[in-house]
Amino acid sequence: MKNSISQNLLNWYLTNSRDLPWRQTTDPYPIWLSEIILQQTRVLQGLPYYYKFIEAFPTVDALAKADENEVLILWQGLGYYSRARNLLACAKTVAFTFHGVFPNHYNSLVKLPGIGKYTAAAIASFAFNEKVPAIDGNVIRVISRIIGIESRPYSPESNQLVQQISHQWIGQVSPARYNQAIMEFGALQCVPKNPNCNVCPIASFCYAFQNKKVHLIPAPKLKVKIKTRFFYYFLIQSNDSILIEQRQNNDIWKNLFQLPLHESSTDLPTELVLQELVNLIHTEDWLFEEISLPIKHLLTHQQLITRFVRIRLSHLPQKGNWLIVDKNELTQYAFPNLVRDYLRSKNFIEPK
DNA sequence: AATGCGGGGAT
């Protein structure tokens, strides 16, 4: 006998699903690519990136031959850049170790870089119809509300229950369809805030709706404390060339490029900022042009307060990992949004 | 089990 809730979800999906490019195929390459792009990312935000990647790299073998900066340039602006680095690492493994053929089981997929439990289940079910539930934020919300899981999402109790229910519901229907349907249901109908339960086909089975707890389930995540960092970037120009450097530590924007930076944990007066500039370039022979107002850049877990200092000097010093690049070559480097937007505002990079 | 990692859209 078919479980009525999963059957309702599939029926709902039939008439409410979006037409998305990676849903028209069982080829694991576009499915994998879309899943990596969509980790912690809304479909509408990821869609243009998906098209860019498919066009630049039509196959996993083509992607495997790219160099990392090339991939980061296409990824620039999407965030969580370890996804891009792992995307390339995974492509290389598939292309060179598995001769261009994706593993076709969950247990093999989950070992690849950048592929965790959710993504392995998504690929295994969408491409190979393996019966493994893909459990993402949407699924946790939908199941929590229907069943009435009031413990915090991702807690052991919540995980245990969601797993159990998922296996039950995926049992009698097409695994690929079921996973698509419940996620789409969470993304479009059972949304986090103010879902329209009046048109919900499952409301009569829903614990949260029946008990007027839709706004209480799932329980809110714990808040993380936001750290503040002060960045002072130096646009150091000589003729049409400027200095850039690659970020290398285990920190935000790893492997992306930026301008020479001084970082501080406190706000600094302009004199001190200029003193730090002198410490960096070891010369007093420069022409101050301007210092920008502080620009606030919000990340999930920290806020950056950034000022850009623009100077000119007669010739650019070489130091550490600094690169001297012509302004016409800047498109060959991947920058964080913050830096790219500033370079754009100064016409070093063409407007979008 | 907790933490770090981006950027943007919806409310």
Added chain:
DNA sequence: ATCCCAGCATT
């Protein structure tokens, strides 16, 4: 402002 998104890797 606040929440959270087709999560993963590291500690």
